[in-house]
Amino acid sequence: MADSCFVTKLKHYLDLTAAEQKALSVLEEGEYSVAAGEVVFAEESGDADALYVVRDGLLHSSRLMKDGGRQILRIFHPGDVMGTASIAFAKPSSTAVAAVDSSICRFPKTSLMSIYTDYPRLAALFYSLGMLENVVLCDRLRSIGRSDGEARIALLLLDFRDRLKITRPGTAEAFDLPLTQADISDAIGMTPIHTNRLFMRMRTEGLIEWTKGHVRLLDEKRLADLSDYVNRYESLDKSWYPQPTTGSQQDGV
Amino acid sequence: MADSCFVTKLKHYLDLTAAEQKALSVLEEGEYSVAAGEVVFAEESGDADALYVVRDGLLHSSRLMKDGGRQILRIFHPGDVMGTASIAFAKPSSTAVAAVDSSICRFPKTSLMSIYTDYPRLAALFYSLGMLENVVLCDRLRSIGRSDGEARIALLLLDFRDRLKITRPGTAEAFDLPLTQADISDAIGMTPIHTNRLFMRMRTEGLIEWTKGHVRLLDEKRLADLSDYVNRYESLDKSWYPQPTTGSQQDGV
């Protein structure tokens, strides 16, 4: 059987043992479909007793504002884990919605327990990935806090592309971006009207091509320069990881 | 010996066994002082081979912009762990500076290895705390992306106060805030001039009192309302944690 996107993604960072892969497969048992626009979990409603692995499609998490506005917090690609806030809290702190028809796997967070006891290296990998997301979030905070509209769009596009690259190594300067301009504006903290004007401008400036649902980066260097972009997804520092768990013996230092 | 702020903070979330506390004490061995304004680690310079526990004082991490601007990413209080980005990366992705004379403990990240192998419940707690920070970061992203100046300041003040509360349970509506208006403006993504006008306005509106280095929240309800604030620091969901490690036996499910 071919690897799932989840395993592909983890293998991108770390050589997994057979035992580790087997332990992970438990997390991808309950696969199901969500239609575009459908809500997977919602802010302050229901219990956050599970996490979700994205198998296919595209989803995002957001928080609403009192005035009806919305801030998109994260965008989830195949191989990503959604709902990690429920590791800390018993209620969802954001709302997850499918941007296109997607396929996800739900697993109860108690499944993590045996990973922590029996597969310490996987626990370490999870922590690393959590901290990676943390750094990416800081990059976005900096972008939204301190740079103008074009730079914010540039960061979003480059990040989207590089995240896609992990599980789709073929991805280059052109890719599908199945988000509306309204979605993008909610992600970069601007109004849809202004976001549209920015897209127009970036088109005439020769930075990007944009046709509904599809983007081409025409000048990656200038985009990266604009947004001071760093690709955080290349590799992780594994120097502090414990020994891997192999099937036969239960490790040892 | 009295608990350190670090242990106090972790105990706020979880009853630690004697063995667990002993394991943590290793992380607080190399204490040293940093003067106000001093840099602990800097963006893209040197190796990120260590983490830091704050014992006393106040520090923050930031990233610079090309034009000389700065975005403050996080503010560290006693009991907080700085430099968690080095869990994922070999180079610092931000710059940490002491806001006031502080005292911190440095420990190599390889110290985490034995915690992951021998104290799975501590590993789980660390992961939870990482995800908590993640959610807090999302709250700030939302604030900076979608709300106006007053709301951003309100969030910063409430968050600062509630974070302080963890290790200083006495803290109420008045507390020291040893940051300049320029620092605060770098944290909320505004210019110092405008930040000052916002402070002035919030003063006349009866929301806060502000004297250099000291703040009093005069109308917490309205501040919380303005910023749609949620205190994330009250408690963690521990339902998925593995059994604690006790000194004598090496656990078992």
Add this chain to the structure above:
DNA sequence: CGAACCTTTGAAGTGACTCAATGCGTGTGG
């Protein structure tokens, strides 16, 4: 007693916002 740092104020400019409307493709029901 002046230098350095921070806060405060004034005035003018601008990037992004609001309100308002048009265009455009797609699906759907009459």
Add this chain to the structure above:
DNA sequence: CCACACGCATTGAGTCACTTCAAAGGTTCG
């Protein structure tokens, strides 16, 4: 097969929150 509705992209005009540039007032400290 056309009329209509709906969701999304585009454009225009006026306004406002926040910025930039410029300078003055307070404190603290050597």
